[in-house]
Amino acid sequence: MQKIKDRHILGIVSGLCGSVVKTIIDEVSLRNKISQRSYRETAAGVWVNSRREAKSWKGHILGAMMDTGLSMLGGIVKVNLLSKTGRDHYVTKGAFYGVTYGSIVGALMSGFSTNKVKPKDAASNLSYVLGNAAYGVVTTIVASNIGDDSIFDSQPINDSVKPRIQTTEQQFKSNSNNYFPGYNSEKNSVDTHLN
Numbered sequence: 001m002q003k004i005k006d007r008h009i010l011g012i013v014s015g016l017c018g019s020v021v022k023t024i025i026d027e028v029s030l031r032n033k034i035s036q037r038s039y040r041e042t043a044a045g046v047w048v049n050s051r052r053e054a055k056s057w058k059g060h061i062l063g064a065m066m067d068t069g070l071s072m073l074g075g076i077v078k079v080n081l082l083s084k085t086g087r088d089h090y091v092t093k094g095a096f097y098g099v100t101y102g103s104i105v106g107a108l109m110s111g112f113s114t115n116k117v118k119p120k121d122a123a124s125n126l127s128y129v130l131g132n133a134a135y136g137v138v139t140t141i142v143a144s145n146i147g148d149d150s151i152f153d154s155q156p157i158n159d160s161v162k163p164r165i166q167t168t169e170q171q172f173k174s175n176s177n178n179y180f181p182g183y184n185s186e187k188n189s190v191d192t193h194l195n
Contacts, residue, residue, distance in 0.1 A: 014078065014139045015071045018074075018135040021131075035123060039063065041054050044063030045109070079143050082143055082144065098132045098136015
């Protein structure tokens with residue numbers, strides 16, 4: 001199988017895969033009456049004028065499109081993070097990223113004054129956390145496995161910036177016994193007596 005070499009396309013595909021798993025967990029949670037509101041309904045609540053509109057089939061389609069778009073955006077961000085930090089510990093990195101990204105998006109969506117559908121119960125929010133963790137893990141696993149190795153072999157950021165100031169140890173080695181090369185005690189004492 002040919003691997004994906006473009007970071008954005010890889011992020012879109014992996015974010016979409018993560019979104020599918022998150023939606024399945026959301027549906028299971030709704031059917032078992034653990035969660036009171038779906039992601040779709042919550043996302044639609046930002047863009048429509050009433051709760052009834054958010055619960056309609058049009059609202060559900062709108063909410064699903066918005067949620068999927070945000071998931072794909074999150075996939076792009078995750079791929080860029082993986083390319084800088086490496087693909088190791090993908091379960092831990094993925095779960096942390098998913099919960100953090102999902103919390104930020106959820107807080108933003110619930111924080112809009114126009115949002116008519118805000119999940120306020122603990123069970124719904126716990127279900128969202130579980131779905132977001134799964135989203136992050138799946139997104140990370142998919143990106144790590146279908147992304148070309150060239151995406152993940154970039155130089156560390158710190159290696160590309162050359163230091164402008166020597167460390168104290170480097171200064172000490174280059175100036176033998178003078179520990180602070182810019183400071184000459186005899187010259188400074190003469191200058192202070194002259195002034």
